[in-house]
Amino acid sequence: xxxxxxxxxxxxxxxxxxxxxxxxxxxxxxxxxxxxxxxxxxxxxxxxxxxxxxxxxxxxxxxxxxxxxxxxxxxxxxxxxxxxxxxxxxxxxxxxxxxxxxxxxxxxxxxxxxxxxxxxxxxxxxxxxxxxxxxx
Amino acid sequence: xxxxxxxxxxxxxxxxxxxxxxxxxxxxxxxxxxxxxxxxxxxxxxxxxxxxxxxxxxxxxxxxxxxxxxxxxxxxxxxxxxxxxxxxxxxxxxxxxxxxxxxxxxxxxxxxxxxxxxxxxxxxxxxxxxxxxxxxxxxxxxxxxxxxxxxxxxxxxxxxxxxxxxxxxxxxxxxxxxxxxxxxxxxxxxxxxxxxxxxxxxxxxxxxxxxxxxxxxxxxxxxxxxxxxxxxxxxxxxxxxxxxxxxxxxxxxxxxxxxxxxxxxxxxxxxxxxxxxxxxxxxxxxxxxxxxxxxxxxxxxxxxxxxxxxxxxxxxxxxxxxxxxxxxxxxxxxxxxxxxxxxxxxxxxxxxxx
Numbered sequence: 001x002x003x004x005x006x007x008x009x010x011x012x013x014x015x016x017x018x019x020x021x022x023x024x025x026x027x028x029x030x031x032x033x034x035x036x037x038x039x040x041x042x043x044x045x046x047x048x049x050x051x052x053x054x055x056x057x058x059x060x061x062x063x064x065x066x067x068x069x070x071x072x073x074x075x076x077x078x079x080x081x082x083x084x085x086x087x088x089x090x091x092x093x094x095x096x097x098x099x100x101x102x103x104x105x106x107x108x109x110x111x112x113x114x115x116x117x118x119x120x121x122x123x124x125x126x127x128x129x130x131x132x133x134x135x136x
Numbered sequence: 137x138x139x140x141x142x143x144x145x146x147x148x149x150x151x152x153x154x155x156x157x158x159x160x161x162x163x164x165x166x167x168x169x170x171x172x173x174x175x176x177x178x179x180x181x182x183x184x185x186x187x188x189x190x191x192x193x194x195x196x197x198x199x200x201x202x203x204x205x206x207x208x209x210x211x212x213x214x215x216x217x218x219x220x221x222x223x224x225x226x227x228x229x230x231x232x233x234x235x236x237x238x239x240x241x242x243x244x245x246x247x248x249x250x251x252x253x254x255x256x257x258x259x260x261x262x263x264x265x266x267x268x269x270x271x272x273x274x275x276x277x278x279x280x281x282x283x284x285x286x287x288x289x290x291x292x293x294x295x296x297x298x299x300x301x302x303x304x305x306x307x308x309x310x311x312x313x314x315x316x317x318x319x320x321x322x323x324x325x326x327x328x329x330x331x332x333x334x335x336x337x338x339x340x341x342x343x344x345x346x347x348x349x350x351x352x353x354x355x356x357x358x359x360x361x362x363x364x365x366x367x368x369x370x371x372x373x374x375x376x377x378x379x380x381x382x383x384x385x386x387x388x389x390x391x392x393x394x395x396x397x398x399x400x401x402x403x404x405x406x407x408x409x410x411x412x413x414x415x416x417x418x419x420x421x422x423x424x425x426x427x428x429x430x431x432x433x434x435x436x437x438x439x440x441x442x443x444x445x446x447x448x449x450x451x452x453x454x455x456x457x458x459x460x461x462x463x464x465x466x467x468x469x470x471x472x473x474x475x476x477x478x479x480x481x482x483x484x485x486x487x488x489x490x
Contacts, residue, residue, distance in 0.1 A: 004342040005332045012328055012401070016321035019396045071261035075307040078269050086273075103280070110276040110294070113334040117301060118272075120329065124308040132310065 076125050083118035086111055145463065148425035153456050155192045160185055160449055179254055181445035186250045186437060189452070190243045193429035238289055238421065241282055242430055245275075245296050246437070253440040256303060265307060271300035288420035291340065295414040299434060301330045302409070324401035331409055345412035350467025357465055361473025364461070368454050368474065369481025375446050381483045394483050403476025404468075410435050410455065411462040411471050419463065428459035454478070 093100055093108045163184050171177040248271060256264025275297035283290020305326040309319065335345065342348070350357060381394055410431055418427035432455030439451040458471035 002336075002342045004347050005335065008347075008404070009325075009328060009332055012321070012325045012404075015396050015400050016318060016325050019318065019321050019393055019401075067259045067261045071256075071265045072307055072310065074262045075265035075269060075304070078266055079304065079307050082269055082273060106280055107277060109337070110280055111273075113330070113337040114272055114276060114297070116333045116337075117304075117326075117330045120326070121305060121308050124326075128308060128310060 079118060080122055080125065083115070083122040086115040086118060090115055145424050145460070148423070149428060149456060149460060152192050152425060152429050153453065156185075156188050157449065157453065159188045159192075163188075164445060175258065175443075178257075178440070178443055178445065182250055182254055182437065182440055182448065185445070185448055185452070186246050186433065189429065189433040189436075190246055193426050193433065194239045194243055238282055238286070241278065241293070245293070246430070246433060249296075249299070249434055249437050250440075252300065252303070253437055257441050257443070265303060268300040268303040269307075272297050272304055275300070286421050288417045291338065292414055292417035292421060294334070294338075295409070295417055296434065298327075298330055298334060298409060298413065299438065302327050302438070305330070320397050321401050324405045327409065328405050331405075331413060335413070340413075345408070345416050346462055346466060346468045347408075347412065348467050350465040350469055352465050352467075354469065357461075357467065357470040358473055360461070361470040362477050364457060364470075365474040365477030366481050368450075368457070369478035370485065372447070372450060372454075372478065372482050373485040375450050376442065376444065376482070378482065378486050380486045387487075390487065394480055398479035398483070399472075399476035402479055403472045406435075407458065407462070407468050407472045407475055411458055412468050415459050415462060424463050428456055428463060431459055432456045 089111065090108060093104055095105065160181075164181060167177055167180055167184070171180060248267070252264050252267040252271065254264075255261065255267060258264070276294055279290045279293035279297070283293060302323075305323055309322070334340075335342070380390070381397075385393075414434070415427050415431040418430060421427075422430075432452050435455035436448045436450075436452030439448050442448075454475070458475055461470040461474065462468060
């Protein structure tokens with residue numbers, strides 16, 4: 001991996017730690033390209049949810065927070081299954097087991113970075129579950 | 137063989153951006169009056185915007201090259217040389233345009249992004265997240281098939297899969313985690329990890345995704361970035377009127393947090409993904425103005441979460457500006473500065489509403 005990219009990653013981790021020390025108050029009203037991520041009880045932009053957009057829409061039938069809680073729970077299951085499925089595929093498509101169609105081999109290489117990301121996310125899910133159980 | 141001049145890039149970008157802006161503005165007013173300011177307006181306007189964007193950017197392309205193979209030449213170092221009589225010849229990179237099938241697939245990808253974002257920002261958020269996971273998994277397969285003859289197109293399509301990854305990385309975090317100030321840095325660090333892992337596996341060098349000092353002096357790039365950021369941030373404030381990013385904190389804390397999060401996490405990560413990976417790859421498969429247009433369209437559509445059609449349009453326009461800066465300077469310094477500083481200005485104005 002290039003040194004530039006490693007330095008960038010190290011900077012991010014360092015600044016993530018710094019930013020966590022900078023403030024302890026909850027976020028509020030922030031929305032960027034990840035706008036959807038901040039629609040939560042504590043990071044709810046009143047300028048967004050307080051507008052007439054939601055009042056006169058399909059969203060009015062339930063709270064967006066409930067929808068997101070359900071969505072996150074379901075997506076955690078999908079993500080875990082996808083991560084496990086990819087790991088199984090990577091194992092089965094290992095050239096060490098014998099010859100394989102070239103397309104399947106190429107696909108194996110294409111899915112490697114996706115697998116790496118999903119496995120990282122899977123471990124975060126597990127870690128946060130364990131943490132939430134310990135924290136009660 | 138065509139040599140693309142800077143003036144062509146500016147002309148095509150200006151025409152296409154103005155066309156999308158004017159067409160959308162014309163459609164938006166009757167939509168607003170007929171549908172009212174509700175979710176329905178949000179859905180219809182997103183579909184209209186995406187259709188217009190695809191029509192203008194990729195539609196014009198079909199007229200110009202008709203899906204056939206053309207050759208594009210730009211300054212690089214791949215062994216082909218061009219130069220005017222009497223001048224020292226300069227090395228150029230020969231790039232083949234993609235086929236019509238590739239452009240059709242790009243249009244489909246834009247449609248999927250629209251569907252995923254609209255679902256994600258509704259009570260059907262679960263389908264949005266599942267669609268994002270499916271996109272992350274299946275797009276590499278299509279990239280493999282369609283990118284057989286153009287490896288950079290394959291990279292660009294896989295970059296769209298990474299755009300979906302920006303939504304998938306939300307999944308591990310329970311809703312309570314949202315209240316922590318570490319949330320945004322965590323999300324953006326994960327996105328960066330995904331991009332870096334991808335680049336490492338694919339062997340794409342940092343230089344190819346514009347992590348470089350660029351063609352122009354650093355001071356000039358920073359100055360232009362700050363100026364454009366100040367203007368865009370101010371305009372965006374009038375469109376969004378956001379709340380301050382933090383409440384009940386000191387000004388120093390507010391400044392430190394905003395600058396770190398907006399300049400570094402938001403600015404660097406988003407520009408790295410959109411202008412660095414996606415746009416730079418597309419520019420090797422299609423003319424620069426179309427690559428900028430497609431990237432900006434996807435960038436704009438990823439702002440649907442604001443529930444404001446004008447913000448989507450503004451983000452598209454900002455994306456075009458950032459894309460132009462990246463393309464001309466061959467560096468991410470100016471777009472990162474403009475993007476990050478624009479967001480800082482946005483939230484600084486929010487502190488002292490006009």
